[in-house]
Amino acid sequence: MLKVLSCSSMPRSYFLQPKACLALQKDVIHMHAVTGRCTKVARNINMERLRNNYLFPEISARELEHIKKYPNAEVISLGIGDTTEPIPDLIASAMSDYARSLSTPEGYKGYGDEQGNKALRKAIAQTFYKDLAVKDTEVFVSDGSQCDISRVQMLLGSDMTIAVQDPSFPAYIDSSVIIGQAGDFQYNSGKYRNIEYMKCGPQNHFFPDLSNTLRTDIIFFCSPNNPTGHAASREQLEQLVEFAKENGSIIVYDSAYAAYITDESPRSIYEIPGAREVAIEVSSFSKSAGFTGVRLGWTVVPDELLYSNGFPVGHDFNRIICTCFNGASNIAQAGGLACLSPEGVSAMFSVVDYYKENAQILLDTFASLGLKTHGGVNAPYVWVHFPGKRSWDVFNEILGKTNIITVPGSGFGPGGEEFIRVTAFGHRETILEASTRLKSLFP
Amino acid sequence: MLKVLSCSSMPRSYFLQPKACLALQKDVIHMHAVTGRCTKVARNINMERLRNNYLFPEISARELEHIKKYPNAEVISLGIGDTTEPIPDLIASAMSDYARSLSTPEGYKGYGDEQGNKALRKAIAQTFYKDLAVKDTEVFVSDGSQCDISRVQMLLGSDMTIAVQDPSFPAYIDSSVIIGQAGDFQYNSGKYRNIEYMKCGPQNHFFPDLSNTLRTDIIFFCSPNNPTGHAASREQLEQLVEFAKENGSIIVYDSAYAAYITDESPRSIYEIPGAREVAIEVSSFSKSAGFTGVRLGWTVVPDELLYSNGFPVGHDFNRIICTCFNGASNIAQAGGLACLSPEGVSAMFSVVDYYKENAQILLDTFASLGLKTHGGVNAPYVWVHFPGKRSWDVFNEILGKTNIITVPGSGFGPGGEEFIRVTAFGHRETILEASTRLKSLFP
Missing domain, CATH: 3.90.1150.10 (Aspartate Aminotransferase, domain 1)
Incomplete structure (x- = not known):
């Protein structure tokens, strides 16, 4: 039990929370003995709404x-x-050489472009989106797709309605709660009030029944899916894009596991005609190149993706990248570039x-x-x-x-x-x- | 002029914006020829409120x-x-060696702790906060202080009132606008309606007149200051901490330039008695170790910092780090650790x-x-x-x-x-x- 003096009583929900992050965050355990003086700053209601620890x-x-x-x-x-x-030698060597060169006058680099270095953006566009008309300038290099999901939420703001696959990677829902889209948690259903859960199971070939899915502004969709491992078929994704178009929704498509696709399933949402007008794609080097600790990913925002007033979504996302992010580590980016050489691939x-x-x-x-x-x-x-x-x-x-x-x-x-x-x-x-x-x- | 068909008309503010990010973001220029179909998703009002480009x-x-x-x-x-x-050789070499070891079975590492590796957290606490009672578990390693400022804004949410030094580093205000705290921009004053601007100039020794400063939930304070270069004196910081205590406010103290302090000015807000109950500190390796492109920083959230209901702020910040971030690049962290060896310092x-x-x-x-x-x-x-x-x-x-x-x-x-x-x-x-x-x- 938390011992806090001279403050109003702890909210009941605190005690209901599992002790999860505690394991990695010893200070919270230490805090159990803390008797600090409270500020007059109210806890963010959205943080309070977060039901489970990560x-x-x-x-x-x-x-x-x-x-x-x-x-x-x-x-x-x-x-x-x-x-x-282990990371393949030629990729690790590229990072190692780059890091060493930072100690030389010729090799030293300070700030890079917030959006990522031009050569890497171009290599991503050419390697992962060959023949799909994705321009290098539509690629924003990042420190990973989980981080990008939160930046996308910063971009969208609290007034959006969202849909998620159920089950889905927790970061979509958790970031939605944090930004203020989700509403209260409903104990009876185990769902947040304002989130549309699109059930995906064996009974529907892991693809939502769109005829019974409410229209939302945003549809988070992960394929190959984490956790089910299902890769949506071309026909399924065509239905999804059509559904988004009919509803004027934006799909946030997570393709972090695309490298694992063995069959003919699309590796990018942009393989589906019309997707450029309705979809953002987030992706990552984590699971393909073993960069989980090195941290490198990217997000594609096509030029054709427009808000209802005609304003380009990419313009605002660029602003988020410039203000809330400062570029991925240049060493990691050197590694990404090595990944995309023919030998690296x-x-x-x-x-x-x-x-x-x-x-x-x-x-x-x-x-x-x-x-x-x-x-x-x-x-x-x-x-x-x-x-x-x-x-x-x-x-x-x-x-x-x-x-x-x-x-x-x-x-x-x-x-x-x-x-x-x-x-x-x-x-x-x-x-x-x-x-x-x-x-x-x-x- | 943007040519957009079949959408409602462009907001006037779009045309008023300077073309800033365009220079770095060629796609926005390409978009001038784009004729996409609009979604029905409304642009985030907070993004619309951002007055100037970065x-x-x-x-x-x-x-x-x-x-x-x-x-x-x-x-x-x-x-x-x-x-x-250039980055000093022993620091660059540490990163280089770490990167190379990632290609070996013994040296490979995947995900690290979201909060940063334990040795680095400990080294930061011991090097920068010696005798200041900052625990390693209160240190959250990050990819830089600008990024941490946005994560702090995610933590705080839209219902906060904030104060900033005027002039100040733009990221405080811009992130405040994006998260929804700032209100409308007032053209006559050049200020956002809901932000308290604390004028700091030669006339007041670059320290705000606190007797005429409105109470806010959050006070962003940067020392040594960017842009004025002024380092607040101990007496000034004592006044600031006292002011925060009286008002029950939280100070977000940016010490990214602390390594440049030549005189007796405090290098950390925690040198001021009582600061642990009222202050978060964000800081960085960018300007001390030349890590602007490598990306490494940290944030300290003391155990004693509590919301009005007694809930520990650090607990929520840890949740933000676990959900919206996934740790700094492990290679950059190896560099940070080398920085903090006696030879590195x-x-x-x-x-x-x-x-x-x-x-x-x-x-x-x-x-x-x-x-x-x-x-x-x-x-x-x-x-x-x-x-x-x-x-x-x-x-x-x-x-x-x-x-x-x-x-x-x-x-x-x-x-x-x-x-x-x-x-x-x-x-x-x-x-x-x-x-x-x-x-x-x-x-």
């Missing part, structure tokens, strides 16, 4: 608790989607293939147990169905019996209940060991 | 215009405060001393011209007074006659009128050449 810190907290209880447990994490394999995809083989091992494992799985073919995530079970219960059961961390599907929204997400990121021996343990769990 | 892109645009007109002009920039000297301060010598050359130059200057001793900026002249006119005159870029004081707020800011960042030969040219301008 999913992954919550999982970390449970992992720490488990380790504390079983200090000798050899825990395997198939939880957070964190890359594990080939090296990146070798690592992607390695993770895809891991995914196949996991798919086979769960299939041998008679469990129904989704994803894993076009994405580094396997989405496993446990009919009739609560996903946190499955999480706890697997952790308790096999010392394996997974992600409970309900952490991604009510539509994720009965599922767990398992990541294919990991060293091969770890994935094989996990497979062995899982087979013994459900013999 | 100052530095505007200056870049004028520089480009000048070069176009005088292609042979050898332009010297004393404008944007961008570092020019010494190397950093050698570069700072070099810039300080530049500042002295500029101070002497303007003094020899009979102009009154401020700053330049505790900051890399010299603030030059041109009584009775408009600062953009002075900017144009200096550019036209000497091919030197400066920054017009009014770009930092109405209180900056009659002044220009000159940066001391630059190669020595450039500063000397600038000095020669300036002396010929006002013989």
